Amino acid sequence: MFAYKSRILAISIGSMLTLASCNAQDSAKSAVAPAVSAISTAAIATVNGAPISQTRFDFLLKQSQQQGQPDSPEVRKSLRDKLIIEEILAQEAAKKGMDKLADVNTQIDLARQTILIRAYLQDYVKNNPLGDDVLKAEYDKIKAQMGDKEYHARHILVEKEAEAKDIIARLKKGEKFEKLAEKSKDPGSKAKGGDLGWAAPSNFVPEFSAAMTKLQKGKYTTEAVKSQFGWHIIKLEDSRATQAPPFDEVKQNLRQRAQQQQIDKMISDLRAKAKIEETGVTEKK
Incomplete structure (x- = not known):
């Protein structure tokens, strides 16, 4: 085609x-939100004696607000109910020994790694800002190519x-x-x-x-x-x-592109420094 x-x-x-x-932008958007400033060890509820921490509730509330949900009694009740149901289901899964299953633990390990990576990339983007001069230079370069x-x-x-x-x-x-x-x-x-x-x-x-x-x-x-x-x-x-869009109209997209290039280079540099030994068989038999 x-x-x-x-x-x-x-x-x-x-x-x-x-x-x-999009990888860089999605990482920044979906990365784990920073922990709330005042972390509490208090529980918002217990399920069969197991506490559901205030910290977990505060984290979900902050995520909800970042997604545009207002802070209201209804939202807070909904989040509390969500955490309670999830704890009930998690306990039932553990009773059946599902927390010991290899596939389940692999998924947990992968999820943990993904969260760490997203947090790292978010921190990297934050600490490596791109000035408008860099973006304008890229804009002019692309415009010339047109x-x-x-x-x-x-x-x-x-x-x-x-x-x-x-x-x-x-x-x-x-x-x-x-x-x-x-x-x-x-x-x-x-x-x-x-x-x-x-x-x-x-x-x-x-x-x-x-x-x-x-x-x-x-x-x-x-x-x-x-x-x-x-x-x-x-x-x-x-x-x-040629009718090129104004710089201000496309600046954010340029920033995303440049951030992705930064991240790609950073990953390439880290890979070059890492000691990697490929020991397992990954090819299809």
């Missing part, structure tokens, strides 16, 4: 940057050159490009008449870009264009000066 390069700025700085950097023009194109992608030649012949006879696009191998555009929307040439593979930028408005390629994905027939709907 036609895998386009990630779209620069309007999409690169928007959705792609969100895609490219060039001064963007194009609105359609395409039909087929597997064989003979298929492409047949489609071109039918276009010459007056058949509609949008209708013939239903034969395209590209699932992302075939239902839209082959429409690819507005994009910079750098978003596409070189063969595609070279052919597209040579077309006049409203014209299509009279020879099939070969790429790693198959054979393309390209139609140019229009072109215009």
Whole structure:
């Protein structure tokens, strides 16, 4: 299928940057919230003599507030009931010996490790802030890669050159490009008449870009264009000066992307320093 390069700025700085950097952002959002300042050892309830700590309740209350829930008697009662039910179920599971099961303990170990990792990444991001000057430099770099023009194109992608030649012949006879696009191998555009929307040439593979930028408005390629994905027939709907979103509009997405790059480098450096011995067999037998 036609895998386009990630779209620069309007999409690169928007959705792609969100895609490219979501690990760092998700880690910060889902990391364990800092412990409440006043930790109490008091219990909010007991279940069969086992206490449910005030600390656990305060932690859940803080999480609830961070998710937009107001602090109200109803919310507090709901959280207390939740903790009580969970304690009852946990005790029942322990009675059945489920706390001794290997799979259960493996999941507990993995959950603990995940929480530690998230807390570490949250701390790393907090202690390695990125200034606007760094983000502006990245913005300018991506903006330069876009060039001064963007194009609105359609395409039909087929597997064989003979298929492409047949489609071109039918276009010459007056058949509609949008209708013939239903034969395209590209699932992302075939239902839209082959429409690819507005994009910079750098978003596409070189063969595609070279052919597209040579077309006049409203014209299509009279020879099939070969790429790693198959054979393309390209139609140019229009072109215009590049319209980059303002820096302030995309700054947060740029920050997420840069943070992810920071984290990737940090992980790479830590791995390089670590003494790793691969001793077990992980390959499929």
